[in-house]
Amino acid sequence: MPDTLIEAQSVCRxxxxxxxxxxxVVSATFRLCGKDRVALVGRSGSGKSTLIHLMAGLDVPTxxxxxxxxxxxxxTLLPGKISLVFQTPSLLEPLTVSENVALxxxxxxxxGDxxxxxxxxLATFGLADLASKLPEALSxxxxxxxxxxxxIAGKPSVILADEPTGQLDQPTGRALLDALLAHLSGTATALVVATHDPAVAARMDTIWHMQHGTLSSTGSTGSTGSTAGCV
Ligand SMILES: Nc1ncnc2c1ncn2[C@@H]1O[C@H](COP(=O)(O)OP(=O)(O)O)[C@@H](O)[C@H]1O
Ligand SMILES: [Mg+2]
Structure with missing residues (x-):
């Protein structure tokens, strides 16, 4: 049984x-384990970003x-164990792409090196050419x-990605996800992706649904221990 990385019991925010x-977020109960691949789906305003920020320890349950x-x-979460991809732009403007990734x-x-x-x-996502550019020069x-x-750079235990393909056309979004899943295959890293895109959700093993702040889990085809709303 993989390690339990994040565990929630009746969490409200x-x-x-x-x-x-x-x-x-209304009374969310779930467990996230190593190797889990979870899609967090729900309409705008349903609580996905709030849940992701809670899972990252950036926000505190009520x-x-x-x-x-x-x-x-x-x-006191160990630095670098949880990586967050924010829904909104989050690169630091004065730093180059390489410096942002290194920070x-x-x-x-x-x-190490x-x-x-x-x-x-950067090479994992075909971004080597952007290494010395500033964020203002990027789309x-x-x-x-x-x-x-x-x-991914710090090899975290958990990646929480909040609508990471929201700004991408479908082929580019699919390529990003392909590269991410290929990179993570064989690792113990858990992945949670908030998404509106059914094609993205279909690539995950487990689907967590958010509706008006209530979390439930259906469509689980995975063999890992992630459960939502039913523990
Ligand atoms: N900082 C905040 N202050 C007040 N209300 C907020 C704040 N952040 C989110 N909300 C509200 O909480 C609900 C869930 O928002 P959010 O987690 O961003 O949903 P989603 O990511 O699914 O679009 C929405 O009603 C939103 O307006
Ligand atoms: Mg959101």
Whole structure:
């Protein structure tokens, strides 16, 4: 049985805005294990990004239990163990593509040759030619691909990708996903991809549905331990 990486029991996240309480995530219960391939699907506003930020430890549940059994405790998660591909542009403007990809490795004090780790990550997605460019010289789609390269460079235990193909045409999105899945095959890394695209969701083993903040799991064809809403 692979390691349990992220475990949630009745996790809720409410936002208070102008005296109104918005339930973005309602009582989510799930387990994410090594090697899991999960598509997180749901309409805009259903709570996908909120759930991903909670799983990354960037946000804190209003109630419920969230744990990272194999990775550390909230607030002290081991650096570099969880990679996040944000839905919105997230490259740092003054840094080149290479420097953006290297930054998390430097912050995590990764040992070894960071330069070749960066080059490998860029090559995985066919981005070597962009290495010395600044983000302002890239298209939105290229920025998303670079963010994906940044996510894999440190060999994380979990990759959380929030609509990573949202800015890409379908063939380019498919190529990005092909390259990502090929790169991850044979590794213990777990992958969660929030997506609107049925073609992307179909490539994953398990589908988690978000509807008005409620998480449920159907269409599981995987043999791993990820479960949602039913533990
Ligand atoms: N920082 C915030 N403050 C207030 N409401 C928020 C905030 N972030 C998200 N929401 C609300 O929470 C709900 C879920 O949003 P989100 O997680 O971004 O959904 P999705 O990623 O599925 O589009 C929406 O109703 C959204 O308006
Ligand atoms: Mg979102």
């Amino acid at each position: 409410r936002y208070q805005q102008g005296g109104v309480s918005i339930a973005a 109630s419920g239990m969230l744990r990272w059994p194999a990775l550390g405790a909230a607030g 998390p490795l430097l912050m995590a004090k990764v040992q 960071i330069g070749s780790a960066v080059a490998d990550a 939105g789609g290229q920025m998303q691909c670079v963010a994906m390269a940044r996510a």
